[in-house]
Amino acid sequence: MTEAMDARLPRFVLDDPEFLRDPYPVYRELRARGPLCRGGPAQWVVTRHAEVSALLRDRRLGREFPEEFQKLSVGPGPAVDFLRRIVIDRDPEEHTRLRRLLTRALNPPLVRSLAEPITAMTDHLLERAVTDGALDAVRDLAQPLPVLVMSTLLGIPVEDRAAVMERSIDVSKAFAVFIPEAERAAAHAAVVWLRDYFRGLLRRRRAAPGDDLLTAIATAREGDWRLSEEEAVDNALFVYYAGFETTTNLIATGCAALARHPGEQARLRADPSLLPAALEEFLRWDAPIHTTTRITLEPVEVGGRTLRRGRVVVLLLASANHDERCFTAPDRLDVGRRPNPHLSFGGGVHHCLGAMLARVEGTAVFGRLLERFGEIEPAGPEDWQPSGGGFRFPYCAYRSVPLRVR
Structure with a gap:
């Protein structure tokens, strides 16, 4: 069946505020129809797990969108060039080269060595909650911890961290499917500012190497491969942004899930060995990244229809994570769920570069929360905001998750 015969297919609409707040009922309806x-x-x-999982690994789909497409989404300017240089938006063989060099820098031994420092950072951020008996999971934990981790990892001086984070939030708009005209200038200006900032840091590291991730990126080598200064700057900026955006959402949604499900919280306390499985369940339950996009490089058949070359394919990771065909009782939080083949870190050659780091941070956060507090309960309604861009776009993200802790 060809694309022209699609009149009976449902349409994925993004302009309903209630859908943005809770898209899961809509996902369920879409999956039921195909x-x-x-x-x-x-x-x-694409809505179902089997198809999303297969397409994540299908080399007939790529991430390297034409420049004209990105200009249409972002508007002409520096953000377009930035998107065309970072690892997430390149296809093999350039993607292979960039990913290997970045993986050499952000290597497993380095990530594992962060477990103890991240636990100490988490304890420091929880001190006030011990005294107050209250915690805003977003303001007090989910936002500051990943920024602190990435800033420490990249060697960003303390006095610069607020400015770097502020501009990085503006850069997040560049990852949206479409940026409103009024927000484009801020995204382009943020790319210019952050490039200048990271270029200065990078040059200082090349002159006087340290033991931070930025030095490792600047000096990464594999055979004849190395990163040019422009590639190192843009990919260091991308690693910084991706490292706090996704983990912030994971911590916020995980804390909300724990507070809303006292039975599962009690189960996890009674058996701490379930923590790794619980972390995977938080990732499945409300994915930090709801969608990822691809472009067809050649015709691809999906659901009995042939998608022609040059079509944009939106893979609904969060919908796939709730597919009844793959998960038993998918709308129930189960901290011991096994197996749990969620797709929150994507798949194929573009599997999330920072998945291991996100797991280390999540393990530290939820482990310390459960060890330090005997009860974690909602302390009021959660506050939402449209993300305005970034990997969760166009869905709402938590602005506040008030908790009562004892």
Whole structure:
């Protein structure tokens, strides 16, 4: 069946505020009608686990969008060039080269060595909650911890961290499917500022190497491969941003899930060995990244329809994570769920570069929360905001998750 015969397919609509706040009922309806639905012009949306999982690994789909597409989304300017240089938006063989060099820098021994420092950072951030008996999971933990981790990892001086984070939030707009005209200038200006800042740091590291991730990125080598200064700057900026955006959402949604499900919280306290499984369940339950996009490099058949070359394919990771065909009782939080083949870190060659770091941070956070507090309960309604861009776009993200702790 060809694309032209799609009139009966449902359409994936993004302009309903209630959908943005809780898209899961809509996902359920879309999955019930099939694995494929229509999006915008020349855009298809995939809803079910089997199809999303397969397409994540299908080399007939790529991440390297044409420059004209990115200019349409972001508007002409420096952010377009930034998007075309970072590892997440390159296809093999350039993706292979960039990923190997970045993996050499952000290597497993380095990430494992961070477990103890991250636990200490978490304890420091929880001190006030011990005294007050209250905690805002977003303001007091989910936002500051990943920024602190990435700033420490990259060797960003303490006095510069607030400015770097502020500009990085503006850069997040560049990852949206479409940026409103009024927000484009801020994204482009933030790319210029952050490039200048990271270029200065990088040059200082090349002159006087340290033991931080930025030095490792600047000096990464594999055979004849190395990163140019422009590649090192843009990918260091991307690693910084990706390292706090996704983990912030993981901590916020995980804390909300713990507080809302006292039975599962008690189960986890009674058996701490379930913590690794619980972390995977938080990732599945409300994915930090709801969607990822691809472009068809050649015709691909999905759900009995052939998608032509050059079509944008939106893979609904969060919908796939709740697919009844793959998960038993998918709408129930189960901290001992096994197996748990969630797709929150993507798959294939573009599997999340920072997945191991996110797991180390999540383990530290939820482990310390459960050890230090005998009860974690909601202390009021959660506050949401449209993310305005970034990996969770166009969904709402938590602005506040008030908790009562004892």
